[in-house]
Amino acid sequence: MIAEGLLYTKENEWAKVEGQTATIGITDYAQEQLGEITFVEMPAIGKNVKQKDELAVVESSKAASDVYSPVTGKVTEVNSKLESNPELINNDCYGSGWICKVKITDERTMENLMDSKQYEEYLKGL
Amino acid sequence: MAGAGSSGKFAFNQIRKPPSGSVLYEEHLKSTNKPHIADFAGYLMPLWYSSISAEHRAVRQTAGLFDCTHMGVLEVIGPTAAEFLNAVTTNEINNISIGGAQYGYILDAGGDVLDDIIIYKRAENKFIMVVNAANEPKIKEWLKKLINDNVIIDIDNPDRKLEYKPVIRDMRDTGSGSDCRVDIALQGPASINILSTLVNREVQSRIENLISFHFAEAIIADIECIISRTGYTGGKIGFELFVHPENAPQLWRRLLQNGESFGLLACGLGARDSLRIEAGLPLYGHELAGPFNISPFEAGYGWAVKLEKDFFIGKAAMQAKAKTYDMKVVRVELPGEKGIRPVRQNDATLDSTGKCLGWVLSCAKTGEKQSALCFMNRAVKENDAVGVYYLARSQSQIANGRKEQVEKNAVLEADIVGRVVSRFAKF
DSSP, X not given: OOOXXXXXXXXSEEEEEETTEEEEEEOHHHHHHHOSEEEEEOOOTTOEEOTTSEEEEEEESSOEEEEEOSSEEEEEEEOTHHHHOTTHXXXXXXXXXXXXXXXXXXXXXXXXXXXXXXXXXXXXXX | OTTBOTTOOBOOOOOOOOOEXXXXXXXXXXXXXXXXXXXXXXXXXXXXXXXHHHHHHHHHHSOEEEEETTSEEEEEESTTHHHHHHXXXXXXXXXXXXXBEEEEEEEOTTOOEEEEEEEEEEEXXXXXXXXXXXXXXXXXXXXXXXXXXXXXXXXXXXXXXXXXXXXXXXXXXXXXXXXXXXEEEEEXXXXXXXXXXXXXXXXXXXXXXXXXXXXXXXXXXXXXEEEESOOSSOOSSEEEEEEOXXXXXHHHHHHHHHHXXXXXXXXXXXXXXXXXXXXXXXXXXXXXXXXXXXXXXXXXXXXXXXXXXXXXXXXXXXXXHHHHOOEEEEEEEEEOOXXXXXXXXXXXXXXXXXXXXXXXXXXXXXXXXXXXXXXXXXXXXXXXXXXXXXXXXXXXXXXXXXOSOOOTTOBOOOSEEEXXXXXXXXX
């Protein structure tokens, strides 16, 4: 399942850009690969990240996976619900399973992200 | 000498082939729950269908069905088959009667574990040996070298040869005869009820009378079958069914159909692992052999190594090991509610002062807890508190000073604390 209107990375993160803020999460493909997610390590609010910097760690009973930032900016908010309900990522990865919000400081970094059509094509090749 | 130096170590370089589906692969693809397939030991095997936790629960409460058709099944047959197996494996083959099964080890001359196995005695001179899928090519090569006198079997006497030469046959190779066999495991309390729906009265009574590590040869759903009261989930009731590979899909379907009303679920490798970890059962490469070269004694299975036998390959090393080993596999129960970071292989295990006494070998989430099998000092005992230090799993954790590996006796602060529980869970 791929959501329309989002931007995607090859590492299977998504970003929903509204104004200067990107809401970030992992894609349905990524959560399927991980299986039942049991733990999410969040970034600190205020952390400055460059595109492709490590943002979070998502762990299931079978694997630990880094989440890389799709954009360059500053972390402004984290989804604290994931601390006690990490399975929200399995149940609703594009909605209530969002991970954090980043205020974009360099918009050029968004140019190399894929749209939903491109991401769909990309997944076919995996 | 090919395959062995004077140390008696058996060096085997497996040629990796692209993975192929098991004989049940098409059945997995048909499953209503889309299975997550991965390459395991060269086979495309389901990791889970519904979810690991649901499949784990089904095996504990009702029943689960496992594709074990990738496991190696070798026949050892001939007038000297028993003598051969007694020299090649650590347990005492004469302790089992026809219809009985036995756990044991195959060692090289240096005492390294090549595999843990179960031997089934079908007739006086006719045995089946079930070996791990990942080790099957190595064991076949080892047995071939033994038959051809092409390997050292006794480091104190490098010219020693085995006197016994039985015939060894790959029972999964459909070219090897009409009586081929592959393994399907039906595990859990409802497994006996599900089997009962597919057999006649006489077979039903034979199945009901089977005790652990015993088997019957009978017809299930019109299919010739070895029905064995064995398994790898630790439950009181469970069976392994050995059938011809061509009949495996049909038996798989019939079991799933008839088991549905009992709550039977098809289970993948994920649940297989969490069930065996919870039960305390070793997995080759983790609690046996592997990076720590864990021996049967350290694994807690010294009883399956019969040092009183005149000879078996690796005996001298086992005699020394039995006197000197100072580490053992323990089972630790840890908190595992949602939001707790999972403990993983190689994380450090600490005593109450924070001193590292060993490492995690395997860990799985089991309900609201985590079960870990750990390699720790032999002095550790049941109910001792055990702390776990998580190793770094990301670059930012490393940047923040989290260690990527921990040496024994290093002192650290525990991230999570659990307790040593009895090695084998009772269900």
